[in-house]
Amino acid sequence: MLHKTAIYVLESLITMYSKCGSLSYARYLFDRSPNRDLATWNSILAALSQSADTGVENIQEGFSVFRRLRESIVSTSRLTLAPVLKLCLHSGYIWASEAVHGYAVKIGLEWDVFVSGALVNIYSKFGRIGEARALFDRMPERDVVLWNVMLKAYLGMGLERQVLYLFSEFHRSGLRPDDVTMRCVISGINRVGSDKCSRYLEQVQAYSTKFSMYNNDSDVFSWNKTLSEYLQVGENWLAVECFLNMIRSKVKCDVVTLVVILSAVVGTHDLGLGKQIHAFAVKSGFDFDVSVANSLINMYSKSGSSGLEEESVNLFRDLLDTGLVPDQFTLASVLRACSSLREGLSLARQVHVHAVKIGRVADRFVSTALIDVYSRSEKMxxxxxxFHKKVGFDLASWNAMMFGYITSNKSHKALELLSLMHKIGETANEITLATATKAAGSLVALEQGKQIHGHGRQIHANVIKLDCSSDPFVGTSLVDMYAKCGGIEDAYCLFKRMDVKTIALWNALLVGLAQHGNAQEALNLFRYMVSNHVEPDRVTFVGVLSACSYSGLISETYGYFSSMHKDYDLCYELTNDN
Structure with missing residues (x-):
């Protein structure tokens, strides 16, 4: 058994790496842990929920970890359900939220303030306002954050009068409103209009003055606690409003304030706001604090194609100019940002040189990040x-190398790595197997289909052995591989067994059918997909139009092309995809 101190250090490392954007390193530590207590499981669930907005794969992985947790440990806590509910919110699956709600009832956590607050927020966001209000009314304890969530839900649904009725109840509760409360109420009054509401507005303003909304008698700890609560229930914009109210109240922020609000900004996807908070951090003298700097680097590196990833690199340079020595985590974050930039390879090489200079290049996390950025740049x-200089086995590095070989059209080397991994007795994970399956599928055009089919069956056997067959990404990769190899029956069987059918899974089967001349089956699958309320995307229509083309269905081609444009607004995207 791990010593308690070692377990605590492990949990702290998982939390630290996830907060700074290095989810792969957090997952590596979790996977390598021989003995996991509930706190360790909670740490990785929190890490996955914090990264839920960066890709659906993190959401599905979070659900998978939660299933494994329930199989491993009898009791769970509010710290378990809070991140799982956040995953439900990001997934858009109301059934998942209802399932977790039922589980919360079963283990006696339905009325926990954090769990019930998150459920109210989720039901509201999914338009289930009646269920949200019913749960809200049954709660034995309601704080101002929960009242604000309910007020904002009514406002978002256009139920302004319900906002005013609910605020009257809030007034009778004796709780003290905050700035978010008053903004919701005033917005509701302004939308309703009428002379009566004008008088009501005067009363509300007097009420606000009575409570001295903008005094500075609250300490930073209380404000940080409220900010964290909003972040925990997924209300990023309410966290931003709370932060702005904190500034107006002239409460002095600390490092925790800025780290929390920068995490909220990542969830809003408002980079303009992020730059304003960056400027505030500079003005307040916190920009060179390592925690704040890492949060800023993380924010900019997650900015996608906005061009602001370079800000994280510039911030890194500023840190160096001040004489601070970056740790391995900072270096890894900057390298991740480099992989999104046009000049990223050149910048990554500069970071590489600096890592050598300060003796960090051999660090597991830095070397893995370097492998990742070079692989993505096809500099194998x-x-x-x-890779060959690394000491010890590091699964994240192996996965990065396999991915790089595929993007460099060297898929056979990716399969060789998988074979070597088995020979040295190391265990693959879902990412490894999904990547290997993609490698097998990409070799179809170069080798005999049956030979690659054999590779695929070996990989499939490993998937079953590791109990990864229900993982949506592994399953999708297998369906895609079998379909490309002409193993349509195998692809169909896998497709039917998948519990979660993502659009990528539907597309894999549909495109495979079209490519192998099964046009009518492909079109039937498309109709079935639409009848199940699955919205097609660009790839779906590529498969549909290919099926029509292979079969000479001219009129059907025109009809689907017209539907793509009129019903799904995809014509421009498709015709501009080279």
Missing amino acids: EEAEVI
């Missing part, structure tokens, strides 16, 4: 140099 020779 440089990636291989670092």
Whole structure:
């Protein structure tokens, strides 16, 4: 058994790496832990929920971890359900939220203030306002954050009069309103209009003055607690409003304030706001605090194609100019940002040189990040140099190398790595198997289909052995591989067994059918997909139009092309995809 101190250190490392954007490293630590207590499981669930907005794969992985947790440990806590409910919110699956709600009832946590608050927020966001209000009314204890969530839900649904009725109840509760409360109420009054509401507005303003909304008698700890609560229930914009009210109240922020609000900004996807908070951090003198700097680097590196990833690199340079020595985590975050930039390879090489200079290049996390950025740039020779110098086995590095080989049209080398991994007795994970399956599928055009089919069956056997067959990404990769190899029956069987059918899964089967001349089956699958309220995307229509083309269905081609444009607004995207 791990010593309690070692377990605590492990949990702290998982939390630290996830907060700074290095989910792969957090997952690596979790996977390598021989003995996991509930706190360790909670740490990785929190890490996955914090990264839920960066990709659906993190959401599905979070659900998978939660299932494994329930199989491993009898009791769970509010710290378990809070991140799982956040995953439900990001997934858009109301059934998942209802399932977790039922589980909360079963284990006696339905009325926990954090769990019930998150459920009210989820039901509201999904338009189930009646269920949200019913749950709200049954709650034995309601704080101002929960009242605000309910007020904002009514406002968002256009139920302004319900906002005013609910505020009257809030007034009778004796709780003290905050700035968010008053903004919701005033917005509701303004939308309703009428002379009566004007008088009501005067009363509300007097009520606000009575409570001295903008005094500075609250300490920073209380404000940080409220900010964290909003972040925990997924209300990023309410967290932003709370932060603005904190500034107006002239409460002095600390490092925790800025780290929390920067996490909220990532969830809003408002980079303009992020830059304003960055400026505030500079003005307040916190920009060179390592925790704040890491949060800023994380925010900019997650900015996608907005061009602001370079800000994280510039911030890194500023840190160096002040004489601070970056740790391995900071270096890894900057390298991740480099992988999204046009000049990223050149910048990554500069970071590489600095890592060598300060003796960090051999660090597991830095070397893995370097392998990842070189692999994504198709510089496999440089990636291989670092990979072969690594001491010990690091699954994240192996996965990065396999991905790089695929993007560099060297899929056979990816399969060789998987074979070597088995020979040395190391265990693959879902990412490894999904990548290997993609490698097998991509070799179809170069080798005999049956031979690759054999590779795929070996990988499939490992998937079953590791109990990953229900993982949506592994399953989708297998369906795609079998379909490309002409194993349509195998692809169909896998498709039917998948519990969660993502659009990528539907597309894999549909495109495979079209490519192998099964046009009518492909079109039937498309109709069935639409009848199940699954919205097609660009890839779906590529498969549909290909099926029509292979079969000479001219009139059907025109009809689907017209539907793509009129019903799904995809014509421009498709015709501009080269």
